[in-house]
Amino acid sequence: MSSETKGDSKVAIDVASWMFNVVTSVGIILVNKALMGTYGFSFATTLTGLHFATTTLLTSFLKWMGYIQTSHLPLPDLIKYVLFANFSIVGMNVSLMWNSVGFYQIAKLSMIPVSCFLEIVLDNVRYSRDTKLSISLVLLGVAVCTVTDVSVNAKGFMAAAVAVWSTALQQYYVHFLQRKYSLGSFNLLGHTAPVQATSLLLVGPFLDYWLTSKRVDAYNYGLISIFFITLSCTIAVGTNLSQFICIGRFSAVSFQVIGHMKTILVLILGFIFFGKEGLNVQVIIGMAIAILGMIWYGNASSKPGGKERRSIISNPVTKPQEYIVLPVVVSSETDDQEV
Numbered sequence: 001m002s003s004e005t006k007g008d009s010k011v012a013i014d015v016a017s018w019m020f021n022v023v024t025s026v027g028i029i030l031v032n033k034a035l036m037g038t039y040g041f042s043f044a045t046t047l048t049g050l051h052f053a054t055t056t057l058l059t060s061f062l063k064w065m066g067y068i069q070t071s072h073l074p075l076p077d078l079i080k081y082v083l084f085a086n087f088s089i090v091g092m093n094v095s096l097m098w099n100s101v102g103f104y105q106i107a108k109l110s111m112i113p114v115s116c117f118l119e120i121v122l123d124n125v126r127y128s129r130d131t132k133l134s135i136s137l138v139l140l141g142v143a144v145c146t147v148t149d150v151s152v153n154a155k156g157f158m159a160a161a162v163a164v165w166s167t168a169l170q171q172y173y174v175h176f177l178q179r180k181y182s183l184g185s186f187n188l189l190g191h192t193a194p195v196q197a198t199s200l201l202l203v204g205p206f207l208d209y210w211l212t213s214k215r216v217d218a219y220n221y222g223l224i225s226i227f228f229i230t231l232s233c234t235i236a237v238g239t240n241l242s243q244f245i246c247i248g249r250f251s252a253v254s255f256q257v258i259g260h261m262k263t264i265l266v267l268i269l270g271f272i273f274f275g276k277e278g279l280n281v282q283v284i285i286g287m288a289i290a291i292l293g294m295i296w297y298g299n300a301s302s303k304p305g306g307k308e309r310r311s312i313i314s315n316p317v318t319k320p321q322e323y324i325v326l327p328v329v330v331s332s333e334t335d336d337q338e339v
Helices: 003-038 044-065 075-098 101-109 111-123 129-146 154-181 185-212 223-249 252-274 281-302
Strands: 125-127 307-314 323-329
Touching: 003 044, 003 223, 003 252, 044 075, 044 185, 044 223, 075 101, 075 154, 075 185, 101 111, 101 129, 101 154, 111 125, 111 129, 111 154, 111 252, 125 129, 129 252, 129 281, 154 185, 154 223, 154 252, 185 223, 223 252, 252 281
Parallel strands: none
Antiparallel strands: 125 307, 307 323
């Protein structure tokens, strides 16, 4: 296969991966909004546990059918990942409860600079000036769209900090584990989903009762609410898988930057389906700024030097103790991660 054909194939797979993630993520947000807002099922952590239980069933079935090959993930790495992921879920729920919507949105926006920091420190990645400015433009646009009233308190700030750092570490760790152990997306889900499902289903009912003062077992389950719970769990399988695919093919930073397109789509679809969340001039201007930033980021990060991982290797020409730094371009996300 020629390099041009390979390049075209990679672009097609990249676009399909992003579309898969956007469609499933926006879909599950709209379904959960109907489930929680209209039918009063406010047990977010328990619902997430059900999501991972459904994912576990699917990965177990595919493994039994022979579509997923046996792979190895050391227990310490598995435990670290699950801790990051579960703290992310719990932290986000508590942050939303203890903070204003405005500060909650600002906390979510701070995941991008935190993810950049992790890549700089842990992967020795360096960003060009244009790449940094494009990220700033995306953050500005999404802030204009979503941030309204901003108030903060000590416990809310702590919850937001836990949520942001654990989410950034969880997303970084997805990419790290896939690279280190050559794990495909379904392989990694097969390892992590059962542990997350068990832990969240054990903790979820108690945490949800603490957050809402309502018991999940006392909820009035009707035919329609059960349908939405089942639909949410079904879409969640695609959401979990698409997140692993995208971060495996790209990086946590790129996933966050372009992922804000989902925020814009949710605003638009919320206006279409729910009406209450109207589009005003401020929101439209913010959308335009964010989209321009995303286009700029894609162009800037794909250029040579836009985003580089610097590796230190020994120079065979010089003395053994002397080193040279060689940039390894990762801007175009060239690792062909098998999915």
